[in-house]
Amino acid sequence: METDGGWPVQLNVNGVAQRAVAPLTGTLLSTLREDLCLTAAKRGCNQGVCGACTVLIDGRTARACLTLSQNAEDRAIQTLEGLRGDPVMQALQAAFASGGAFQCGFCTPGMLISAYALLKHNPRPTEADVRGHLSGNLCRCTGYVSIIAAVDAAAQALSGQEKFA
Ligand code: FES
Ligand code: FES
Numbered sequence: 001m002e003t004d005g006g007w008p009v010q011l012n013v014n015g016v017a018q019r020a021v022a023p024l025t026g027t028l029l030s031t032l033r034e035d036l037c038l039t040a041a042k043r044g045c046n047q048g049v050c051g052a053c054t055v056l057i058d059g060r061t062a063r064a065c066l067t068l069s070q071n072a073e074d075r076a077i078q079t080l081e082g083l084r085g086d087p088v089m090q091a092l093q094a095a096f097a098s099g100g101a102f103q104c105g106f107c108t109p110g111m112l113i114s115a116y117a118l119l120k121h122n123p124r125p126t127e128a129d130v131r132g133h134l135s136g137n138l139c140r141c142t143g144y145v146s147i148i149a150a151v152d153a154a155a156q157a158l159s160g161q162e163k164f165a
Helices: 028-035 087-098 108-121 127-136 145-159
Strands: 007-013 016-022 054-057 060-063 076-078
Touching (some): 007 028, 060 108, 108 127, 108 145, 127 145
16 A cells, blocks of 8 residues: 555564655655654664664664665664663763764764674774774764774773783
8 A cells, every 4th residue: 555655565674563654765764764753873874874773673783764664674674773671782882982983973872882793792802903893984073093992992891801912
């Protein structure tokens, strides 16, 4: 059944089945922000460059601005809102806050999601690992030193190990 606004789409977002309507060319970012009111993922460049829209799809980072909503059906989508209370995310948020790893905060949700994906798969990353993993997330105000240090601090807090080897 087609509607004026597009086609029905069924999504699994943060473990909850969600229904929306999206054009065939509609992006997951638009569906999340405008239909589901999940606004942690930000619209920055809207062309796959800045990483502000980063979400997890089946546990891997993805650009919501480049993902078609229709192609996201039957996939496990996680946004920052769905990671509230997760110990790894809590450690990252605490480290970002205490380490001053943001200014305007626009890039921060995407940074946190990317860092979360890294620590879930590599709990004790090297500095090079962190830099490489966050290379697709751009920050135009804080700079990267404090962000990278915050990810290291979170890894330390979670593992009890010492600073970057
Ligand atoms: S808004 Fe998606 S990568 Fe910039
Ligand atoms: S804190 Fe402003 S863009 Fe990163």
